[in-house]
Amino acid sequence: MIIDCHGHFTTEPEALHDFRRRQIAAHAEGRPGPDPESLSIDDETLRACVEGAQIAAQRQRGTDLTLFSPRAAGMAHHVGDAAVSLAWTHVCNDLIHRICTLFPKNFVGVCQLPQSPGVEPAACVDELVRCVERLGFVGCNINPDPTGGFWTTPPLTDRWWYPLWEAMAALDVPGMIHVSASCNACFHTTGSHYINGDTTAFMQVLEGDLFRDFPTLKFVIPHGGGAVPYHWGRYRGLAQDMGRGPLEDLLLNNVFFDTCVYHALGIELLTRVVPADNILFASEMIGAVRGIDPRTGHHYDDTRRYIDGLATLSAADRHKIFEGNARRVYGRLNDRLRVLGIGDGPPA
């Protein structure tokens, strides 16, 4: 079984975009937002959104299950205020739940959170609990910069975040640290803001003592960990210079990297630098890069091919990356799959 831990609902029906536009316009004019009941998307429409897209890609690429969350750039926590974010988050998470219910063998839910600039992450706990306990979601996306590129929120190691970490630890759900759209002209959303967010989050947890306080808390850093594996020597050296001991001992019980790196040499570096226990298969499809690489004839984001092409990766490590680690890091996933009657084997 191949589990893709990082997929977004990026093929939304036009009705959802229209709802969002109405919501933003209402907020701008000081009116109440649109009633979520006014958003009418039938099952047939929803099926059509993913059947020819994410599900077709799963079939073509030979992957099985995607941990599925709302469009990352669409979270746009900087838009409106906390009430706008909450209403939008409910709508987006409910749609993910419907897709997961329509296609239980293809998708398991991961939620967005109703973050908002300046609002304490404690305000996200109710929605997290709802998604996990009532909707069967197994993880959440955490935006380390709800301002969309101005970075005025405290670092992830600050006590500001602790109520959210407490809830995640209690629920046994990991968080993918994933920024949303950039509204800062300096940062291209998928070209620099996403990657910078990953690198920034890693360095924040390297500097802090978060995992001493939350030893079971788990973060997945997407996009192959940003710049981190490429600069692994830099991070090993910084940890050492700071007297924090070997980098691997410091972080690798709690921090995991996905494989959203869109060329073979990058994936090769990732797997040579980071222990196999800390790498989770992912493609981000259908996501940031949609084209076909003329050098290979395949989609840039068909990351399974890069891993299949690694001659030196052992079968055991391959299994960890494709399946075992996801079952271990997403602590509720095995139970969820058992409830659904799918792939009930334990992790390798």
Added chain:
Amino acid sequence: MIIDCHGHFTTEPEALHDFRRRQIAAHAEGRPGPDPESLSIDDETLRACVEGAQIAAQRQRGTDLTLFSPRAAGMAHHVGDAAVSLAWTHVCNDLIHRICTLFPKNFVGVCQLPQSPGVEPAACVDELVRCVERLGFVGCNINPDPTGGFWTTPPLTDRWWYPLWEAMAALDVPGMIHVSASCNACFHTTGSHYINGDTTAFMQVLEGDLFRDFPTLKFVIPHGGGAVPYHWGRYRGLAQDMGRGPLEDLLLNNVFFDTCVYHALGIELLTRVVPADNILFASEMIGAVRGIDPRTGHHYDDTRRYIDGLATLSAADRHKIFEGNARRVYGRLNDRLRVLGIGDGPPA
């Protein structure tokens, strides 16, 4: 000859730090800053600062010449105002000039610029001209975020920057795109802010048409290009999706990466992904990471060893990386070395 294109004066005498403290205190209290004449550092002190440090490392590592600039984190353009930045920049660049004069075989100057948040880069032209024409400097460091981590300055492709690009093109000096200290709690200076600055700058120029307007302008992106080579497939795919054609054609006449990547696998990736014509040897010593890697027994930042260890690199490519590219990208370097009677051979 081995030219290190990225070295900073990070072993300053205490008198310089004291001058800076007095300058900041004066600004905070609304008093005029200290007279630069009050900063008294004799040649013996200055020699001692670098003899046992950068020069000893050159000797130990078998490198020859360092393109030497003030401490990058020390630029701290966010501190004070434009007048504070200008006075500080004069002092720092003058010290670099004195060191280059004391050790002309070891150092050639690269200047910092008197940037300040909200102040147009045109204000930097006089100091650039002074450093290049009167002090014999061959390049400059450009801070794409003078705010120190809040990124409220227009992107490098904005016309805001054009007077500086015009001056650099006219003088034939490249710029290293290098942020300074972070004053944003989200960003560790050398662990995330530096690397993010590199990635951000690359994506800015990928999105814009800067090099159509300035076909001879050259940027060196330090720290191995931030996250870029690791995500080369992502950037190739983004350029393609944006209809901008092959990434290599788009940027590689104007954008160069240094080799400040502190482990062998990272350097290997860099040299396998980026054409040899676009890689310049650098170590950043004595810089961000000062320790010895227990796995190798050598300094993390002894980057020459990683390049020496690349079995597949041809002699011609090795020469480009160690020397030829620096002579080509830093257009005034050959003349400067000829004036000094050093290494007057043309680029390979």
